[in-house]
């Protein structure tokens with residue numbers, strides 16, 4: 088780059104990483120436009136990054152060991168078995184991941200932004216238009232600003248993605264048909280016995296029509312610093328409740344939230360071993376959230392003076408263990424392309440060629456994992472280590488954790 092003026096729309100994980108990449112690639116001015124005011128720390132709860140993928144991002148300078156994390160090693164799969172409080176383990180798979188709290192990871196990325204990055208929060212972008220003499224960002228307050236490049240890091244309902252689509256086509260994410268209920272509780276509040284949930288485990292309770300994965304994460308910023316437990320429970324809600332979730336713009340009403348909570352607790356009552364039922368019941372109401380599963384991938388990740396990263400480019404369902412990872416990888420590859428190619432169009436074409444296939448592959452993987460792990464679950468209780476491994480392989484379990492950088 089040669090001192091270009093760049094806007095990054097969205098200042099979350101993809102936006103912070105992109106701003107860093109752009110400065111390192113030689114952008115003259117980087118302006119981050121983030122709709123939310125103040126800290127973004129409440130978005131999501133826990134996330135896990137596979138160890139080898141972490142090492143690549145550390146080498147590239149986007150993650151470092153001072154960012155709080157918890158080591159994970161294995162993923163036991165358990166089912167209810169009579170009165171056995173811990174349930175019965177049907178299989179245990181390696182789980183070489185580091186877990187992060189979403190909020191602390193964002194805060195660490197934000198803190199590491201070079202001082203020259205102009206991060207403006209509380210600024211909402213209404214639309215973006217591309218032209219020969221620059222891309223124009225139209226702000227919600229009516230102001231307009233012209234840039235040499237606009238980076239769309241504005242998440243699943245991206246205004247930049249919408250600007251790149253042919254007129255009349257829809258940018259709306261597609262409804263996946265099921266839901267993630269998420270919760271966090273302090274590790275100190277876990278029920279007994281402690282051997283039911285070893286510290287390095289990402290324990291998964293499997294039941295007909297869904298599963299719940301739980302693992303420890305670092306304390307949230309501003310909290311007491313103690314380790315937390317993060318769980319994500321997936322199931323398909325009954326049709327009347329599901330219908331209301333199909334719209335990616337609608338957030339569930341209080342009535343719907345309460346009906347969905349009752350639905351989850353009923354499934355827990357019917358299918359969970361006692362220990363794991365107590366984990367869900369012991370989670371404070373204010374530390375629970377609903378995440379309807381929607382996904383989308385842009386047909387191209389760059390066009391003209393516009394480029395997409397992270398969820399704006401393609402949404403990785405949470406089962407893929409790669410939403411934040413993909414955003415960081417996108418920024419890394421964009422930064423490399425901008426440094427190595429001798430023109431902006433060549434850099435954007437190289438980025439698109441490398442990352443759009445990865446985004447599409449992760450979208451497909453998320454859908455396939457969703458079918459196998461939620462919508463058409465096997466008879467988990469009849470499985471043992473061997474049959475589970477065969478099922479895992481058949482259903483692309485090896486894809487969980489994302490793809491190597493540069494693949």
Ligand SMILES: Cc1cc2nc3c(=O)[nH]c(=O)nc-3n(C[C@H](O)[C@H](O)[C@H](O)COP(=O)(O)OP(=O)(O)OC[C@H]3O[C@@H](n4cnc5c(N)ncnc54)[C@H](O)[C@@H]3O)c2cc1C
Pocket residue numbers: 096097098099100101102120121122123127130131132133134135189210211212213240241242243244245246376377378396397398399405408409410411412414
């Ligand atoms: C409830 C929830 C839970 C999640 N949990 C996990 C998890 O456990 N693990 C994981 O890996 N991933 C998780 N994800 C996904 C993960 O947060 C993203 O994949 C990751 O943060 C990278 O996203 P991003 O920065 O591209 O988009 P986002 O994090 O969605 O950020 C987009 C940003 O753009 C801003 N923005 C949007 N539109 C505009 C606009 N018009 N003008 C200005 N600013 C705008 C938004 O305010 C937001 O800050 C979760 C997502 C959600 C919604």
